[in-house]
Amino acid sequence: MFDTHCHLNFEAFDTTVDDVIERAKKVGVDHILIPGTDIPTSKKAVQIAEKHEGAYAAVGIHPHHIYQFLIEMRPSETNFFHKTNKSEKNSFSSDLKKIESLLGNPKVVSIGEVGIDRHIYQKTKYPDYKIGEEFVKLQKEILEEQIGMVVKYEKSLILHNREAKADMFEVLNKTWNKKLEGRSVFHCCEPDHELLEFAKDHKMFIGVDGDITYYKAKQEFIKAVPLDMLVLETDSPFLNPEPNRSKEGGTKNEPGNIPLIAKFIANLKNISVEKLSEQTTENAKKLFKL
Numbered sequence: 686m687f688d689t690h691c692h693l694n695f696e697a698f699d700t701t702v703d704d705v706i707e708r709a710k711k712v713g714v715d716h717i718l719i720p721g722t723d724i725p726t727s728k729k730a731v732q733i734a735e736k737h738e739g740a741y742a743a744v745g746i747h748p749h750h751i752y753q754f755l756i757e758m759r760p761s762e763t764n765f766f767h768k769t770n771k772s773e774k775n776s777f778s779s780d781l782k783k784i785e786s787l788l789g790n791p792k793v794v795s796i797g798e799v800g801i802d803r804h805i806y807q808k809t810k811y812p813d814y815k816i817g818e819e820f821v822k823l824q825k826e827i828l829e830e831q832i833g834m835v836v837k838y839e840k841s842l843i844l845h846n847r848e849a850k851a852d853m854f855e856v857l858n859k860t861w862n863k864k865l866e867g868r869s870v871f872h873c874c875e876p877d878h879e880l881l882e883f884a885k886d887h888k889m890f891i892g893v894d895g896d897i898t899y900y901k902a903k904q905e906f907i908k909a910v911p912l913d914m915l916v917l918e919t920d921s922p923f924l925n926p927e928p929n930r931s932k933e934g935g936t937k938n939e940p941g942n943i944p945l946i947a948k949f950i951a952n953l954k955n956i957s958v959e960k961l962s963e964q965t966t967e968n969a970k971k972l973f974k975l
């Protein structure tokens with residue numbers, strides 16, 4: 686089986702990553718993809734992928750972390766280090782160059798996770814985190830740049846969309862290239878039939894996580910998703926599936942939980958778990974061209 690989205694590069698796995706990968710292999714999850722969300726996590730994804738057979742990396746700047754560039758660009762009397770107009774773009778263009786420089790590594794199969802995010806996070810490292818139009822505009826601009834790299838280097842594309850469907854469609858319509866067909870995924874796809882129709886029209890994949898075990902709208906949605914469009918993911922350490930989620934003490938989600946998710950979806954779609962595992966693994970290999 687293939688966990689197409691797990692953040693083993695996050696601090697939560699700092700001391701356990703080798704054991705976590707071992708445990709996953711024991712239950713048949715022998716392929717994993719680790720997506721980056723900024724420069725340090727992208728580099729770490731590459732390091733882990735290089736060390737483990739069956740592990741692959743995606744590199745990219747997550748829309749949430751684009752906030753750091755917005756803060757730097759803000760003209761403010763209180764911001765002593767505020768840069769002049771001319772150098773405003775320097776910070777994110779230098780980060781984009783760093784992303785680009787990682788693409789030559791054979792374990793880097795994709796750009797991700799990148800996209801648009803309008804969710805107001807309660808927990809964030811950025812003080813006064815707000816979703817303003819200026820912020821969304823910058824998210825779109827940086828997404829366009831990253832999609833450009835996907836096309837240029839013929840990589841796959843892992844898209845993160847949260848509460849931002851219209852913005853996402855706008856950018857994808859503007860930047861779409863035939864090379865993205867069969868090589869793109871709406872990761873942790875919101876249960877939305879317009880997203881599904883867009884994905885069908887553009888030959889994209891739909892990523893489904895452990896929240897399907899308790900999120901009723903996703904359980905209905907999955908029935909409409911054709912099997913040949915489906916890929917499995919955990920989004921570890923987040924989105925722990927049931928029954929683990931409700932257990933005392935609270936475990937972290939990890940790739941070894943993919944079989945739980947597979948079993949749950951197979952039940953909903955009324956097919957054998959073997960069939961579902963086989964098809965979703967094949968889909969993921971197509972997505973990442975492995």
Ligand SMILES: [Zn+2]
Pocket residue numbers: 798845846872873
């Ligand atoms: Zn995401």
Ligand SMILES: [Zn+2]
Pocket residue numbers: 690692720798920
């Ligand atoms: Zn993620």
